[in-house]
Every structure is written in C-alpha cells, then in structure tokens.
Amino acid sequence: MSKIGENNDFIPVRIAVLTVSDTRQLEEDRSGDTLVKRIEGAGHILADRKIIRDEREQIAEQLRAWIADDGIDVVISTGGTGLTGRDVTVEAHRDVYEKEIEAFGTVFTIVSMKKIGTSAVQSRATGGVAGGTYLFALPGSTGACKDAWDEILVHQLDYRHPPCNFVEIMPRLDEHLRRK
Template sequence: MTTSTERPFVPLNIAVLTVSDSRTEENDVSGKTLADRIGGAGHRVADKRIVPDDIYKIRAILSAWIADESIQVAITTGGTGVTGRDGTPEAVRPLLDKVLDGFGELFRMISYEEIKTSSLQSRAIAGVANGTYVFCLPGSSGACRTGWDRLISAQLDYRTRPCNLVELMPRLLEGKPGGA
C-alpha cells in the first residue's frame, strides 16, 4: 500500500472510548495514545470518554456516536480479552451492520509478531454501523499503537492506494432506509 500525494488528505471526526473499570483521565494511557495519534495524523478527536466494562453503558455511548452524523469513526480500547468483565465485542457486534472480519484477523497476525501466542487472547473486531466505522482494540497502549500505526491509520487516509475506507464512506448507506 502506498500513500499518494495526488489526492488531498481528508480529515475525519474520530471518537475514542476507553472501556475500563479502573482508568481515569489521569491514567488512561491507551486513550491518550489513540487521541495523540489521531491528532498527529491530521484528524480531529470528536469526543473522548471512559466507560466501565458494562455492555449497556458501552452500547449507549457508541449508539449515540453512531447516530451522530458528524462522527465518522469510533475507536474503543479495552474489554476485548477473555475475562468475565471483558464485554466490548458483545456490546459492539449487535450494533454493526457489517463486520470487517479482516481487521481482527490482521490485528492478531500483526500482534503475533510482537507478543507471540498471547495474541490469541485478543478479540479485536471492526465493522460499519449506520455509516460509521467502529474499531475495537485491546486495552494496552502497545495494542493501540499497533492497531493505529499498522492498520487503522492507512485505511483512514484517503491518499492510501490501492484503496481505503475513506473512499467508501459516500456509499456506506446505499440501499438503507434514509440512505443514498
């Protein structure tokens, strides 16, 4: 994949949700890592919040962002593991119109290079909901760096060739009630 200067950069509004029972604004390294990278890439952090590991609280925030036409992307960090409190995939999956299976597969493949077999514990997922891209990353700042740097950033850059998710945005709602 290459980045082309033939096309202009298209800044997106991206919301960040940290899913954690213990994080605060002061110690949310993962959320800050994502926000810094989003801003550094030229996008805008539309909203940033922390929510407990509670399926319904996660859904409430994501549903509001998905319904907000000014937010094009939502990224979560945390809650993708296998413990009893990890419920981000269960919270998010019912909201998605389409799942991007390749995201989780590629994330785990890339993570394997870094953390070996521990990567199988990740249930990272992504998809599209009401024309909004949703990415769910593990809660470590390393996983956030890996997810953003090696997968998400290029796909959210309109200049990336041969294709990217930004160029598909105008067509995401085709065939849906109220869509194009």
C-alpha cells in the first residue's frame, strides 16, 4: 500500500520531540529515544528535544514556542494522552491547534487495535496544525511511539509518499496568515 514515488526527492523536515512526564529524565526517556532514532534514521533533522512535566500551560507554552520557531516544522510529543487526572497533553495541544487532524487519532487507533486490541480505546492520540507547524501527541509507551512513527508518520512526513503527504502541503499551511 505505501510506496515511494519515483519522481520526488526526499525533503528532510525539522522535528522537535517533547516528552511529557512528571518522573522521566533525559537519560531514561526511552519513548523520546525511540522517536529520535526513527526521525534521524529516516533522514529528518532533530531540531530540539525537551522533557516537561504534566502541566497543561507549560506544555502549551512549549508548543507555542516551537510553533513560533522557523527552524521547526513538526512537533511530536509523547506522554500524557491517557485518561488519568495528570494526563493533560491532549488538552494542551488543542489549546494551540488552529486545525485538528481528526483522522490522525482514528488511524492511530486502527493501528493500535491490531497490536493491543480493545485497549486502544484508552489512547487519545491527536494531531493538528498551528502557525504552519504540524503537532502530534502520542502515548508515552515505546510501542505506541514505534507504531505511530512506523505506520503513519514515516509515510506522511516523506515527500515521496503518494498519493499525498503532509510535506507537500507544508508551504500552504499558514497561507491564511499571509492573506489580508
């Protein structure tokens, strides 16, 4: 189903990784490490990486800072997408979205169902766009990060992926901000 288009050259995108956790440090951030390995392995550029506590405003503030940074095209966060009281990453993402990519969560759930069955209903993975930057919130497990990258993001962040992908529409994501 997924194949590489022969007429397009690869375009690396600049991706920031945000781990949301009250307990993890960089040395033990296996989910963040998983994403970094896959991002760089695919030929993309790791633009920045941070760990932030499960605090809605702090998460939203970091997302806004990266959205304002011309050196970042995509933000992928991991952690805080569950159902417990401290899981506020999805709400923080939605605080900054201009448009939500509803199908991202749906496709992630389909991918997860094949791996973890009905436990997939507990994930609230989400995607959106703000200020010309793509934003994706993934669960904190390494398996979920692998699944989201390997089954969805590696293809959608590859300009060579037909029939369409996120990279080809990147130049038009903020066109509404340029129109006056």
